[in-house]
Amino acid sequence: MSTLLSKRTLLQTLAGLAIASAAGLAQARTPAIAAIDAEGAADIGRSWLAQHPETASALRADLVPPSDDAPLRLRSRVRDDFRAGRMFIHRGWYLSETEARLCALITIS
Amino acid sequence: MPVADARSLPDATRIEGDIVIIGGGIAGLSIAHELAGTNARVVLLESGGPEPDREIQSLYDGGCVISGPGNRDWNFTEYLGTSRVRALGGSGHVWGGKCGPLDAIDFAERSWRPLSGWPFGRAELKPWYDRACDRLRLPRFPADDGLPEGQALEPVTDHQGPLRSSPRAYSPVSGRADPAAFAAFRDAPGRAENIHIHTHANVTGIRLKPDGAVDHLEVRCLTGTRHVACGRLYILATGGIENARLMLASNADRPEGVGNATGWVGRCFQGHCTISTADADPRGDAEVAFTTDRDLSLYDNQPRDRAHAVFVLSPEAQQGLGVGNCTLTLSLRPKAAAAAGSTRAAVEQTASAIEGPVPRRLDYFFMSEEAPNPDSRITLSERTDALGQPQAHLEWRYTQTDWDSLTGSAAGFARALGAQGLGRLCWPVEPETLIAAFGPSRHHMGTTRMSVDPAKGVVDADCRVHDTPNLYIAGSSVFPTSGLVNPTLTLTALAIRLADHLKNQLGIAR
């Protein structure tokens, strides 16, 4: 898959999250959002939230700032998390903190 | 000289040579190869015959307990009898043939690893690594950690990041992989005029002169026949466990055994902890999910006819994490898709949303270096074998340092893969189930460790026993630290280096 396509996927994801910020994530069913297994994400999200109680609006503001380069920033943020060792371990999986927060947002939106 | 059966020699034969090698595995035979055709009379005493035999093999039986903090002990009684072969050619009959040189960091004294540091570095060993590759019919490995020449496949790592690619290749000199190539290696030395191989000749005692040098060897056959063997120089090459067993059991002249004045013989046993996702996680959730569409063929460890690569962490990453060396080996067999609603599905899809490509799910095999631990050791058991020799008992003891290193390395790989956008890793084991998840390697290292200071080890940098001037040791028991590569290429390089040293010592010529 090309980088272009991956950017598009990311854009769709973020578009989905942006819609969600207005209308609630549960109603937002873009293909990319639908592609993230909500049940599995909720498993991760709940576990994250149990350790880091945060509101949906705070997560949303943090993960989906109004900016044109949001998708690339999200990717580089994920990589920076890994680089700095900011990881969340769930059922043996090492996720970046940002990915775990994304799952948390999916869970509480 | 043709190979002679020690059982058919008259009782109490005195077998004489300039050099007497005890053990005809890959180490002992590599030395015999080097000395073949020279003016030295070389005697090689081998316990077995050319093919494995159950009665002879049972001389290897012994005890083994694997233990570590917070884990249940594993009473692995069969380990000593099943992790090596007692026959001419040794474990070469069954070994996998997987080879690579140790990484440069494996030789270094690492401030964060106790008892680390070899008396020399990888660059110094390079000429013998090259000759060992030729002997084992492998491509030569370059001086840096790069891939062998002619390797067309590209690594997905670079030389800067925390994730690196380390080369491996398979030797055909293995009874399991290529019986003809193995037989050629095993049998060639015996055809040289000056090499005298005696099969069914069990060395049961190393006897010392009052000055501490070896005087002679006691040799026994299972038929009851006894002989003695004498030489100017002796080389102990009976394998990583047996070298220590024989030195400890040779206690007729010194109660602590041979070469054991400082008490190091048998200590610091190191294997390699190995954990494979396929075995450790029957649910099949554990994997590495690759989020790159770059070609991973170089990491396919199945083809035997070309080199492949494994992932390692850079020296800086190892130091930063305070861990030992470790490798992550991929299996490129496709894995079943994640079940809907599972964490695994969500992780893969989230990673895919971030990185782009649909993840490729792969099983992996994790191998980690143990820190030398004096309490992880070979001792003599009260039980005896058919020759009346005390059996070996292996107390394979892990420490918290090993556990921290294992989990720290797994986290290190997860970090490095994520930071480079390559993928996400699931590590399948809880700390209290590590031993249950282990597949113990058949690599036996460290029990006669090499040290410059005689107070800190058994042999010097030339592999000569510190307090026994005419006794040398060949094999992985001399490794002070195990590093993270399968040991046989390195032990072969050291054996060839030792042969060169002996040629100089005795003024041996062609």
Ligand SMILES: Cc1cc2nc3c(=O)[nH]c(=O)nc-3n(C[C@H](O)[C@H](O)[C@H](O)COP(=O)(O)OP(=O)(O)OC[C@H]3O[C@@H](n4cnc5c(N)ncnc54)[C@H](O)[C@@H]3O)c2cc1C
């Ligand atoms: C199943 C298996 C797979 C392996 N795979 C790999 C791999 O892929 N890569 C790798 O690098 N390593 C591998 N190894 C380890 C490898 O086989 C050993 O590192 C190597 O063969 C050791 O060679 P050696 O000559 O030092 O010892 P050994 O092979 O143990 O040889 C010792 C010799 O001494 C003889 N002997 C023992 N006691 C006496 C005595 N008292 N008197 C006289 N003779 C005696 C024995 O009969 C034997 O011939 C594997 C091992 C096994 C069992």
